[in-house]
Amino acid sequence: MSASPTPSATPPVPSSAASPPRSKAPKAKPKQKAPSRPGRLKNSEDPYPQPPVDEPTDAESRTLAAFQDALHQARDLEAAVAKDKKRVEELTSKLASDRKRLTEMTVEAQVRREVLAREARQLYIGATTSLSSQPIDLSPVGSDAAAEFVEQEKSTAEMTQKVAMDERDLATANMRLSTTTQKLTKAQSKVATLKGRVDSEVREAILRAHQESADISVPRDVTRLGGGKLGLPLIGTETSPFGNRLDPYFQRWQLHAGLDIAAAMGTPIRAAAAGVVTQSGWNGGYGNYTCLNHGNYDGKRLTSCYAHQSRILVSDGQQVKAGEVIGLVGSTGASTGPHLHFEVRIGGRPVDPKPWL
Numbered sequence: 149m150s151a152s153p154t155p156s157a158t159p160p161v162p163s164s165a166a167s168p169p170r171s172k173a174p175k176a177k178p179k180q181k182a183p184s185r186p187g188r189l190k191n192s193e194d195p196y197p198q199p200p201v202d203e204p205t206d207a208e209s210r211t212l213a214a215f216q217d218a219l220h221q222a223r224d225l226e227a228a229v230a231k232d233k234k235r236v237e238e239l240t241s242k243l244a245s246d247r248k249r250l251t252e253m254t255v256e257a258q259v260r261r262e263v264l265a266r267e268a269r270q271l272y273i274g275a276t277t278s279l280s281s282q283p284i285d286l287s288p289v290g291s292d293a294a295a296e297f298v299e300q301e302k303s304t305a306e307m308t309q310k311v312a313m314d315e316r317d318l319a320t321a322n323m324r325l326s327t328t329t330q331k332l333t334k335a336q337s338k339v340a341t342l343k344g345r346v347d348s349e350v351r352e353a354i355l356r357a358h359q360e361s362a363d364i365s366v367p368r369d370v371t372r373l374g375g376g377k378l379g380l381p382l383i384g385t386e387t388s389p390f391g392n393r394l395d396p397y398f399q400r401w402q403l404h405a406g407l408d409i410a411a412a413m414g415t416p417i418r419a420a421a422a423g424v425v426t427q428s429g430w431n432g433g434y435g436n437y438t439c440l441n442h443g444n445y446d447g448k449r450l451t452s453c454y455a456h457q458s459r460i461l462v463s464d465g466q467q468v469k470a471g472e473v474i475g476l477v478g479s480t481g482a483s484t485g486p487h488l489h490f491e492v493r494i495g496g497r498p499v500d501p502k503p504w505l
């Protein structure tokens with residue numbers, strides 16, 4: 149199971165939510181990062197390093213990219229608001245309990261003050277009424293009780309300070325929450341605006357494209373295998389669809405950039421269409437990862453990628469036929485069991501593979 153982290157249209161960069169760098173488009177050779185050792189994931193490692201993404205060239209793609217960026221940002225802010233809310237709740241309850249304790253202490257101190265006053269008064273009366281008798285020992289009042297009283301006053305003062313500090317902390321947390329909430333509101337309205345534009349512009353563009361060109365839907369160099377434009381890479385059980393989800397391995401909310409198909413370890417993986425191997429090897433959370441370039445679709449690169457393989461059976465630059473075995477199912481990288489994570493990318497950007505199959 150894996151995914152690509154970011155719902156952004158740009159190469160999803162999981163760690164930094166903000167705005168993932170758009171890599172310079174279709175380079176013949178994707179920049180090679182020093183590959184990490186297969187089978188191991190370091191914390192610092194990019195969970196799902198993304199293949200290069202083409203710059204959006206048309207207005208519709210740019211709108212879509214902006215929308216996905218905004219959506220991602222809003223999601224991050226939602227998480228931040230939830231965290232800030234929790235902090236406010238915690239501080240509110242701490243303040244309440246400290247306030248309660250202070251009230252109790254204040255009452256105790258008041259009671260003791262009264263007791264002391266009464267005792268002192270009695271001593272004074274005693275002393276004045278029996279001046280002729282033995283001198284009175286003043287120590288019982290003077291030492292223990294008074295010392296305790298002083299101690300009590302001190303801790304009451306400390307508690308008062310603690311409550312004041314709690315109040316300050318809570319005020320700060322509240323301010324933070326309000327700032328984050330404001331940002332979220334802004335981000336949400338941006339999402340709504342862009343969503344509206346995406347809905348209208350993109351739909352119009354798709355309709356226009358289909359009207360303008362009859363055979364635009366099936367690129368000539370993509371061999372038709374199954375019911376869709378791409379062949380099913382293997383027969384198995386679909387376990388996780390494309391879309392936003394809580395990543396089962398990294399336990400964070402992100403775009404699952406592909407379709408998970410569970411199958412027995414070692415099940416052959418077949419090329420979804422004829423193409424050229426553009427990437428093959430260890431790729432962070434993707435484990436053993438292969439990408440095939442199938443040529444252009446509607447003016448954009450159509451690629452398919454295959455993650456978590458136990459074995460890769462092709463190499464960079466190799467031509468593969470549709471249905472050719474390119475690797476074996478495994479559970480390498482950020483995977484919780486043997487399955488194929490299958491991706492379809494248009495111009496490098498992941499799209500839902502389902503309609504393609």
Ligand SMILES: [Zn+2]
Pocket residue numbers: 149150151388404406407408488489490
């Ligand atoms: Zn997956």
